[in-house]
Amino acid sequence: MIATIPDARTKRTSRPGQQTQSGGSRSRRRRNVRDAAAAAGFLAPFVILTLVFQYVPLAVLARDSVHQFTLFNPEMAEFVGGQNFVRVFSDPETVQSLIVTGWFMVVFLAVVVPLGLLIAVYLNGRLPARGLVRTMVFLPVVTSSVVVATMWTFMLAQSGLISGLLSSAGVPPINFLTNKDTALAAIVIMCVWQQVGLAAVLFLGGLQAIPADVQEASEIDGAGPVRRLIHVTIPMLSRTTVLVVVMMTVFSLQVFAPAFIMTTGGPEGSTNFVMYHVYRTAFFLQDPGFASAISIVVLVFALTISLIQMRLLKMKWNF
């Protein structure tokens, strides 16, 4: 008896409670349904475009990579299995193209990252005309790769600006772009010129995030500017450095305009960047299946780099 009293009481009191609760959950469920419908409506345009222009092409890429066909007659595709992928690593022109892109990437990174950091340190100082320098250095970043490549084509030509400057110093004119030994180096310098502003601005953001007292403390401890840079600034910039390296790596994978405008991949394939190679293979040699296989190799490489970046930055996926 005694035991049933609280039982009954809870039952009695819980009934109206349950009712409001069930009423609440019904309206909440209705609200959930309404929210889901609203979310679907708000997201639909973006998601549909992403599906059509990202995921469908990805599927097409995968399917094309195991077929052989021409763009004139894509219905006549012949299944060739992994043959295209074998060709990626056995076709001499493709292998050379991958090596050229790899070399470009290594040298480009080795120059653009430290130089970007140096410019950022300069911009972060108290020196005059910082604003002007920042504007000038960033200008090529917003200039299209076509315009940059065009400018530099004429600067590097035999009768161009750089030869003109060199001849004032008594050096005979050189056509940098038709010489196998100088073409790739010239394009590296051009790309550094174009991208160093972006690297510098990213580093500048990182520098400004370093607490001022850290710098001051090391200054009081008697560290000179060079030691401060090596022992304080650079370690505190590791996140920014990862970011810059990844952005510049992805940039080097996508280099196309210089090959198209300046060299058509020559001389002797020494500037045959992989994206230019893909373009020619698909649209001129009419071998889009093979081109797709090369693209997939590049994509896998880019994805790996991005995943390493996320690991290094311990990116938080908070939804």
Place this chain on the structure above:
Amino acid sequence: MKIPKPKYLWTTLILLTVLAVFALPYLWIVSSGFKYQTAIFKDMAPVSWTTFLPIGAVMDNFEQLFTEKGVGRALANSLVVAAIDVIGALIVCTLAAYALTRIRFRGRGVVFALILATFMLPVEAMVVPLYRVVSGLGIQDTLWAVALPGVASVFGLFLLRQTFDQVPTELDEAARIDGAGHIRVFWSVILPNVRTALATLILIKFLFSWNAFLWPLVAIQTQENQVIQVAVAHSAAPDYLPNWGLTFAGTAVATVPLLILFLFLQRYFVRGLATTGLK
């Protein structure tokens, strides 16, 4: 008093080097656009200040660009593509960012992850299948084909999602209590509070759209639908006999709209481009 001297020397040296390396190419290109081919070469032997200034400027190159080379048409095409891209991205990205920050629903994480994953696909590596898809849709060789793939911009979504998150939820809760639906909250609570981010999105999207090269090159075959970058590239590529002055005038025309935007709105560009990497 002795210490500042070498410092100023260094500063001046750095400043002059930077200016020479970054400004002279632009000066050379733009002023040569106003010169005849012969004058360009004459002013370069030897290189002196006349190389970089439009001495004896003539408008012939620009006239020829617009009357014979159809550059006006190419500029108009680029503007149309940029307009579709910018307006499309504004609509599509703001809506999606609202859903991802303000509406709670099942699968939100999955949707965002699927969208974010595409950020890692370099656009250039996708041109071949993209061309196949666009052909399949029957919009190949149109300005829609050039513009549409860039509309659902992951960068834009990312930027806006970050900014939307900073708008306090109390604001939309108050509006919701007053009976406002999602559309009202989106339009009159969120959007007015994120104007800077919207401006950044517009500028960066315009920049990418205006400067894009490989995809427009692949997507367009007819001359009338060509965008400005492709037109400039064709006038400079080694297979064509280059007319220096004409090509320089073309690059100037292709660059000036962006340069003006950049010089006035530099802050937004810098901040926006920095966020493209800061996922």
